[in-house]
Amino acid sequence: MEVWQRAREICKFVEHLFQTTPISENFRLKNQMEGSSGSIMDNIAEGFDRDGSKEFHNFLSYSKGSASELKSQAYRAFDKGYLSTEQFEKLIEIEKNKLGAFMFYLRNSEFRGQKFKKD
Template sequence: MAKIEKFEDLQVWLLAREISQAVWLLFENTSLGKDFELKNQMSRSSGSIMDNIAEGFERNGNREFIHFLSISKGSCGELRSQLYRAFDRNHITKEQFEEIATKTDFENRKIGAFIAYLNSSDYRGNKFSKTSTGNSKSQTQNPEQ
């Protein structure tokens, strides 16, 4: 197993980035880009998924990381709800809806599994380590691989 050294190593963050990019492409290629209120909400919720994973990781403690992962999980649901609105307003096709909704559902499940792993781990985080140097390198193995 590879060690997690930075949030960019996390599969859940990489998928969140992919989702955020897919949402942005909807803005660029559909009438959704002109629905400014919904566009803003979707941009914020898709960004929140990846940003909260990053912020939680950088806190260097499992309890805080789990809290931020939970927020990311909630943002997955929020984005799926917004996708329904975009579909219902005929901004996106059924295929576009299903592609991103499927990714957010998968991301939601991956984050949930990661939370379960962290909850069962004895490792509390770098900030509790006696040898902590204040950096974000993890002493745990990557459970995502």
């Protein structure tokens, strides 16, 4: 799934930032960024495995919120001088629109999920 793959790329990039920038010295901010970036990916996976489109939609909503949280943390890291403009811009490119578009699709789809499938 493309949204999950993108979330995985975000996690990898955040980890790269921890290894190459002063963010690693600010333990609170680092832990918050680790949590929110991982939450984007994890909520997509958990929602997908629920086998119901309404539950999946809810988890995509949580994921979208985590993406906003990470974006806010990126602003904090940038304002503290931990990130270059290029690193900051790459991090805030987080595609909430893809999550939103996928949520729209689920709301308007006739497919309700595997657990509602009639044999």
